[in-house]
Each structure stands twice: as C-alpha cells, then as structure tokens.
Amino acid sequence: MAMTDAAHALAPSFRSPLSGLNVLVVDDNRVIRDAVAALLLKEEGVQVVATTGLSSETLDRIEQGRPDLILLPALGTRTVELTRAITRRFNGIRVVVFGIKELPEAVTEMIEAGAAGYVREDASVDEFREVVRLAARGEARVAPQIASSLFSRLAALASVLRADERAKNVKLTPRELEILRLVAEGLTNKEIAARLHVEQQTVKNHMHNILERLSLRRRQQAVQYAWEAGMLHKT
DSSP: OOHHHHHHHHGGGGSOTTTTEEEEEEOSOHHHHHHHHHHHHTSTTEEEEEEEOSSTTHHHHHHHHOOSEEEEEOOTHHHHHHHHHHHHHSTTOEEEEEEEOOOHHHHHHHHHHTOSEEEETTOOHHHHHHHHHHHHTTOOOOOHHHHHHHHHHHHHHHHHHHHHHHHHTOOOOHHHHHHHHHHHTTOOHHHHHHHHTSOHHHHHHHHHHHHHHHTOSSHHHHHHHHHHTTTTOOO
C-alpha cells in the first residue's frame, strides 16, 4: 500500500472528537458569550451556530439552529427551568452548564433537570474544553463529592419508587379506612377510640399497621396518600 493510501486509511482515527459538533452559546453578557464562542471555534470541527441571551426567545433560537450541544450560564432557577424545557422539547440535544459552584445541591439540581455536564466556576480553559469534549461523546466528569451526592439521590429516589410500588398493591380494611377518615377530620387517637367504642391501643395498633403497609412514617402522610389514591372518597 502506498504511503498516501495508508495515511488516507488512517485519517478517520485522527479526527477531532468534536468534529461536526454544532454548538449554541447562551449568556446574557455578550462579552462572555462571544469569548466562549471564540474559544470553541479554536477546536477543530466545532461550529458555533449562534449566540444568544436568556430570554423567552431562547427556545425559538434552539429550534432554528438545532445545535448538538448548548452551553448555558449557571444562573440558578432560570438555568434549571431552561435546561428542563430544552431536554423535554428537544430530544438528543445535550446541555452543559458553565460557571457553576461545585456544590452537591447545585450540581445535582442541574443534572436532575437534564444537564449532561457542568463546568465549575474556577475551571481552567483546558478543563472547559475537556468537559465539552466529554459531553460531545455522551460522557461526563464529576468530582467525588458530587458523585457521592448523586448516588445518595438515586438511592433515595429508588426507595420512594419501591414504596410507591408497594403502596399500589395495598388494600386497607374498612376499619383502617374508617380510622383514616377520622384522622383526616383532625381527631386524636383517644377521640377516635371514643367514636368507635374501642380501646385507644386498638386505634394505635391500626395506625401502626397502616403506616407500615404504606411504608410511611406519619399519620398525615397516610391521610394524604389515601386521599390521592381515592381511598377516602365517600361512596
């Protein structure tokens, strides 16, 4: 094989990981978004399709440009809501939030909204580029404390889902439903016992069983669940 043929055959291996990546840069500060755009354009294969501020027209600009990746500034609730709107409306578009404080609560909130990556506020230019490269490949890098927070959050969500699944299969007895209706009226265990002509301990036992079967901890949680599940609707 000739040298030129060999070089041609190997060429795809040397393509930039960002080759053909269309990016939209969003920031209210024009100087910042132009600087970010200029930085990205130094990367081989990157095309900045547009720069824009955060406004009611941002989603329209995304619709027009159809970027592969969007860079959003970390502006708290505004960014969370926009990230959520983008990921719900546009399938496959990745969002990277830049300038964020690397705190578990802040980063977890962004990831739950749909962000594919984040650039911390004190990141270097090289770190910024690396985050973009990773996001372009569908990957992400997070600090250990952030990873720990995410695992804890996932475990908590899994626990809630398991509890909900168990609760769906629970059928309370007529007596248990009667007690819950009285709890919903604001009666104490003593008052419920008097109303039903039973011992107070019997009411406590029923409440204990209700909470255990619904995987809940408080009386009012059980009442709320029963209302939402239609258990307490009068027939």
